[in-house]
Amino acid sequence: MTRFTAWRRRSWAGYAVMLAALVAIGVIYAGLSPATDTAEATGTQAQAQDLAKGRELFNQNCASCHGLNAEGTKDEKGNQLSPSLIGVGAASVDFQVSTGRMPAMTYGAQVPQKKVVAPFDDPENIEAVAAYVQSLGGGPGVPEVPEGGDIALGGKLWRTNCAQCHNFTGQGGALTGGKYAPDLQDTTPVQIYEAMLTGPQAMPVFNDTTLTPHDKASIIKFIETVRAEPNPGGNGLGRIGPVSEGLVVWLVGIGLLVFCAMWITAKKPKKLKKS
Known part of the structure; x- marks a missing residue:
């Protein structure tokens, strides 16, 4: 009987083999998993930094109207001044900010599109604010336009x-x-x-x-x-077809004819001399 066979027949040999197998599996797993864990940790940290940046930008540029917690604001009579942004989603924020409608300069029947102002002339800042608002209550995310289309x-x-x-x-x-x-x-x-x-x-x-x-x-x-x-005609005239074209014909063409007729009839003929 060899020494190995004698050792294998001992009562604790099975436990030793199981322990060695567990240690080996742990070592192999530890050697393969750090890169994944590090990537996940890095991604989570980057996401947290983006949300912090978005919150800071929101507090500086949006909270004065929409509230510190994006709950919206009302006037003294309880009328809504600025809506709540909880649940509107990143798509709504991206649209309003990227078209220059927000931050709004004045209240009115409708907020007009205008040139995008700092700090939102940087797309990364728009993305950060949109991600922050998205984190408050979900909603539609920034979409990807599908390829094709009929x-x-x-x-x-x-x-x-x-x-x-x-x-x-x-x-x-x-x-x-x-x-x-x-x-x-x-x-x-x-x-x-x-x-x-x-x-x-x-x-x-x-x-x-x-x-x-x-x-x-x-x-x-x-x-x-x-x-x-x-x-083809040079000026599209709103590109609504015969409506705008007919209006131009009426105002310019017929208007010019009316003016000429009035100018001609305004000239008084000289009186004929008596013979």
């Missing part, structure tokens, strides 16, 4: 759901109460998607049940195609 379907959906406010070619138009549908000529695909997803100001919400992501992508494709088309 122009014909987009045109049909546009004429059915959007043209009555935004014009047939996205030029915008007047609404009631001093509000208006904005011009879409300078908006990005993500901003258009966010507007449909969140329904800013007077616009209704078109969630993914009402308009699927493919439907939204088709509408965006239609808008991009239409606004890229040239104006």
Whole structure:
């Protein structure tokens, strides 16, 4: 009988083998897992730093209107001045800030689009504030516009759901109460998607049940195609067709004829000399 066989037959040999196997597994796991754990820890730390940065930016630029906890503000009579941002989501914040509507300078029937001001001229700051508001109560995140899109379907959906406010070619138009549908000529695909997803100001919400992501992508494709088309006549005149063209003909053409007629008839003929 060899020494190894004698050792293996001892009562504690099985426990020793199990302990050695556990130690070996632990060593192998410790050798492979630090990179993953470190990456997760780094990601969590970076996320915490982004939220802290977003909170700081929110307190400096947004809290004066929306409250320190994003609960909104009211006047002395209890009328809502600025809405609560809890649950609006990152998509709403990204749309409002990236289009310059927020921070708002004045109250009014509608906040106009304007040039993005510091510190939100840096997209990273917009992303940080959006992530902070998202952390307060969820809501729609910043979307990714799906690839593709059917122009014909987009045109049909546009004429059915959007043209009555935004014009047939996205030029915008007047609404009631001093509000208006904005011009879409300078908006990005993500901003258009966010507007449909969140329904800013007077616009209704078109969630993914009402308009699927493919439907939204088709509408965006239609808008991009239409606004890229040239104006053969030089001036698009709002690109609403014979309505604006007929108005120009009336004001310029017929107005000029009326002026000429009045000028001709205003000349008095000289009296004929008596013979």
